[in-house]
Amino acid sequence: MLTMDDRTDFGVSDPFGETGGRRDLPVITAGFIPLVDCAALVVAAMKGFAEAEGVRVNLVRQTSWASIRDRLAVGQLDAAQMLAPMPIASTLGIGGLRTPMVVPMALGLGGNAITVSPAVWAAMRAEGAEHLAGPAALGAALSRVVRKRRGDPLTFAMVHPFSAHNYELRYFLAAAGIDPDVDVRLIVVPPPYMVEAIESGQIDGFSVGEPWSSLAVEGGAGVLIVPKVEIWRSSPCKVLGLRADYAAAYPARVASLVRALEKAARWADAPENRAELAELLAAPAIVGVAAAVIRRALSGEIVREKGMPATPTPRFLTFHSGAATFPWRSHALWFFSQMVRWSQVSYSAAAEAEAAGVYRPDLFRAALAGTGAVLPNASAKVEGALADATPVGTATGRLDLNPDRFFDGRVFDPDDVAGYLRSFGVDTGPDQSAG
Numbered sequence: 001m002l003t004m005d006d007r008t009d010f011g012v013s014d015p016f017g018e019t020g021g022r023r024d025l026p027v028i029t030a031g032f033i034p035l036v037d038c039a040a041l042v043v044a045a046m047k048g049f050a051e052a053e054g055v056r057v058n059l060v061r062q063t064s065w066a067s068i069r070d071r072l073a074v075g076q077l078d079a080a081q082m083l084a085p086m087p088i089a090s091t092l093g094i095g096g097l098r099t100p101m102v103v104p105m106a107l108g109l110g111g112n113a114i115t116v117s118p119a120v121w122a123a124m125r126a127e128g129a130e131h132l133a134g135p136a137a138l139g140a141a142l143s144r145v146v147r148k149r150r151g152d153p154l155t156f157a158m159v160h161p162f163s164a165h166n167y168e169l170r171y172f173l174a175a176a177g178i179d180p181d182v183d184v185r186l187i188v189v190p191p192p193y194m195v196e197a198i199e200s201g202q203i204d205g206f207s208v209g210e211p212w213s214s215l216a217v218e219g220g221a222g223v224l225i226v227p228k229v230e231i232w233r234s235s236p237c238k239v240l241g242l243r244a245d246y247a248a249a250y251p252a253r254v255a256s257l258v259r260a261l262e263k264a265a266r267w268a269d270a271p272e273n274r275a276e277l278a279e280l281l282a283a284p285a286i287v288g289v290a291a292a293v294i295r296r297a298l299s300g301e302i303v304r305e306k307g308m309p310a311t312p313t314p315r316f317l318t319f320h321s322g323a324a325t326f327p328w329r330s331h332a333l334w335f336f337s338q339m340v341r342w343s344q345v346s347y348s349a350a351a352e353a354e355a356a357g358v359y360r361p362d363l364f365r366a367a368l369a370g371t372g373a374v375l376p377n378a379s380a381k382v383e384g385a386l387a388d389a390t391p392v393g394t395a396t397g398r399l400d401l402n403p404d405r406f407f408d409g410r411v412f413d414p415d416d417v418a419g420y421l422r423s424f425g426v427d428t429g430p431d432q433s434a435g
Contacts, residue, residue: 139176
């Protein structure tokens with residue numbers, strides 16, 4: 001069952017109607033942004049997975065991540081599709097109201113891309129850039145373009161300061177020798193406005209989730225140069241976020257939502273469901289773009305430049321396989337490390353522990369106990385260490401983790417966050433151990 005309260009944005013209260021459904025079930029009001037990776041929430045609401053678990057999901061479409069964060073913080077939303085670092089930032093009290101939050105599950109892996117204007121791409125081509133050359137070579141070409149524009153910096157947009165998009169863009173730029181705080185301008189633009197911003201020349205490139213890069217390519221306004229999966233394979237992006245007090249007050253309700261979303265993510269990941277899923281997401285009240293464009297992300301058949309054939313990009317977006325819904329605490333700690341690296345928060349053992357505690361694999365395991373779901377035994381792993389698909393043992397069966405390499409070969413050990421930061425020249429001070 002799907003209802004929608006979108007009055008703040010479009011004046012639509014219930015475009016799908018109030019027919020059918022269980023009216024006696026508790027309602028969870030959940031926010032989402034029009035992106036392909038809102039799929040699990042949409043599928044749980046529209047395909048009956050939520051009602052089968054004893055809850056109704058009322059979807060609230062928003063256009064900006066700041067709105068999602070603030071409405072969740074003040075109680076207008078019970079849960080939300082959230083940028084994976086955002087609940088950590090809210091819990092630490094940086095960038096907004098200090099609001100303790102929890103992440104009982106992830107909503108998938110991958111799905112983002114870095115796109116530049118045709119003019120920037122032409123300049124990169126003049127510096128030797130080629131499609132599919134990989135982040136290192138493309139970053140080197142972009143670095144030469146940036147150096148030639150001293151005094152006239154390129155402007156790149158990302159969706160929010162506490163987003164995987166921001167940290168991926170910064171990681172890519174910094175690895176190429178481009179200081180993202182000095183050599184270019186970084187600004188925030190909500191995802192639905194990215195295409196208009198690059199078409200109008202207000203920005204020179206952006207980092208955003210699908211379908212907005214593909215839509216820019218479709219209209220000839222952008223050239224997709226680096227998918228997120230080429231920067232960090234099997235990398236997190238969106239999570240289910242809730243206020244900690246809500247999760248404590250309604251544990252059964254939250255467990256029901258986790259079970260529904262896990263089943264919805266499994267359905268969304270199945271290739272035989274892609275056509276139906278693309279049509280669901282293409283609805284004007286959800287993402288509102290052509291189903292054919294949405295299917296690019298779902299299939300991993302990515303068009304890099306208008307007129308080019310699609311390029312197979314394995315695991316471009318994953319909803320379920322490879323433990324894509326598991327809330328790894330090592331993901332939380334990597335995001336915390338980026339907050340420290342880019343001076344959004346100071347390092348301390350206490351802050352590190354608080355950040356790790358936002359992601360709650362215990363809630364995920366408890367919700368799915370007895371369902372047959374295959375769950376990792378560990379709550380964290382060394383990120384970037386898997387060159388190939390790797391089977392790991394679990395209590396209920398074998399789980400295959402997908403490759404998770406960073407393009408520059410670095411690894412992130414969640415047991416040594418301070419050491420990882422020092423490898424980038426970040427001074428973590430005398431308090432360098434969470435133990």
